[in-house]
Amino acid sequence: MSTLLVTGAARGIGHRLVERALARGDTVFAVVRKDGDAGRFSASPKLHVVRMDMAHTDSVAQGFAEVDRLLAGAPLQAIAHCAAISIPGAIELTEVAEFEQIINTNALGSLRVLKAAIPRLRGHGGRLVLVTSLWGQASGALLGAYCASKHAIESLADTARRETMGMNLHIVVAEPGVVKTDMLSDQAPAVREHLERMTAEQRGLYGFLYGRYFKLVSGAGGITADACAAGIERALRAARPAARYRIGGDSKLVCLLDALLPDRWMDWVMARSLNNKPMAGESIR
Numbered sequence: 001m002s003t004l005l006v007t008g009a010a011r012g013i014g015h016r017l018v019e020r021a022l023a024r025g026d027t028v029f030a031v032v033r034k035d036g037d038a039g040r041f042s043a044s045p046k047l048h049v050v051r052m053d054m055a056h057t058d059s060v061a062q063g064f065a066e067v068d069r070l071l072a073g074a075p076l077q078a079i080a081h082c083a084a085i086s087i088p089g090a091i092e093l094t095e096v097a098e099f100e101q102i103i104n105t106n107a108l109g110s111l112r113v114l115k116a117a118i119p120r121l122r123g124h125g126g127r128l129v130l131v132t133s134l135w136g137q138a139s140g141a142l143l144g145a146y147c148a149s150k151h152a153i154e155s156l157a158d159t160a161r162r163e164t165m166g167m168n169l170h171i172v173v174a175e176p177g178v179v180k181t182d183m184l185s186d187q188a189p190a191v192r193e194h195l196e197r198m199t200a201e202q203r204g205l206y207g208f209l210y211g212r213y214f215k216l217v218s219g220a221g222g223i224t225a226d227a228c229a230a231g232i233e234r235a236l237r238a239a240r241p242a243a244r245y246r247i248g249g250d251s252k253l254v255c256l257l258d259a260l261l262p263d264r265w266m267d268w269v270m271a272r273s274l275n276n277k278p279m280a281g282e283s284i285r
């Protein structure tokens with residue numbers, strides 16, 4: 001791999017992928033959403049910072065046209081699509097507009113990247129790694145919009161892989177478990193704010209779920225962004241990539257349980273970490 005495009009490059013896993021690729025001497029197209037983020041990377045003549053907003057079709061198309069111009073006919077070898085958002089909230093308490101925002105950015109954003117990637121990667125063994133999550137396989141409380149978006153990406157990837165068989169390109173899904181990035185830490189204040197806005201009735205119905213989730217995202221679990229980037233690189237660099245890469249022990253375990261267990265048993269497993277009933281002596285805060 002010597003030309004790599006990374007979306008969601010300003011922070012977290014995408015940022016680590018960019019830095020690791022620059023250190024190896026690859027040519028990197030680092031895709032950021034905000035103009036001001038161009039200065040976040042190590043200086044290198046092999047770095048090109050490109051702006052795209054995954055929520056807008058025109059912005060993604062214009063960004064890829066800029067990449068074509070910079071490549072000047074050279075092939076693009078790989079794309080790691082990391083850009084995504086996650087805003088937790090119970091289905092009953094979350095506005096449809098918030099679901100639209102998450103599904104547009106994550107699922108339709110991946111569709112926009114897929115459509116741009118296929119013609120640019122085919123014919124020379126190029127590869128697209130779509131970063132989903134263990135939540136692309138399983139479904140968890142308070143993550144309805146995020147899970148729906150990641151399940152949609154998994155389905156789009158399977159469909160595109162089957163539609164492009166024989167075209168000499170690879171479409172791969174990477175499913176990390178918990179990774180210590182802003183995506184995790186940014187959720188704690190959002191959940192706290194939700195809790196504080198709840199009516200007494202809503203608090204009675206959902207308070208413990210939000211309280212438990214708050215503790216979960218405030219905890220120290222998860223692998224580092226660098227370890228996750230190394231896992232994604234396996235998909236980017238394998239001579240014959242698999243269709244799916246599960247990254248982290250939690251992803252492997254939850255995906256396995258979700259595939260094997262009957263739904264009601266999986267409900268029980270999920271309720272061991274998050275459920276809506278207080279345990280003895282437990283309070284919401």
Ligand SMILES: NC(=O)c1ccc[n+]([C@@H]2O[C@H](COP(=O)([O-])OP(=O)(O)OC[C@H]3O[C@@H](n4cnc5c(N)ncnc54)[C@H](OP(=O)(O)O)[C@@H]3O)[C@@H](O)[C@H]2O)c1
Nearest residue numbers: 008010011012013033053054082083084133178179181183
């Ligand atoms: N962290 C985890 O526990 C975890 C677990 C499993 C899977 N994942 C997946 O791994 C990927 C990377 O996540 P991360 O943890 O590195 O998250 P992160 O630190 O929050 O970074 C997300 C990146 O996506 C970009 N982004 C968000 N909305 C965008 C938009 N509309 N257009 C373009 N870029 C946009 C952000 O740009 P701004 O800086 O401009 O906001 C940011 O650079 C995501 O697909 C995520 O779902 C994460």
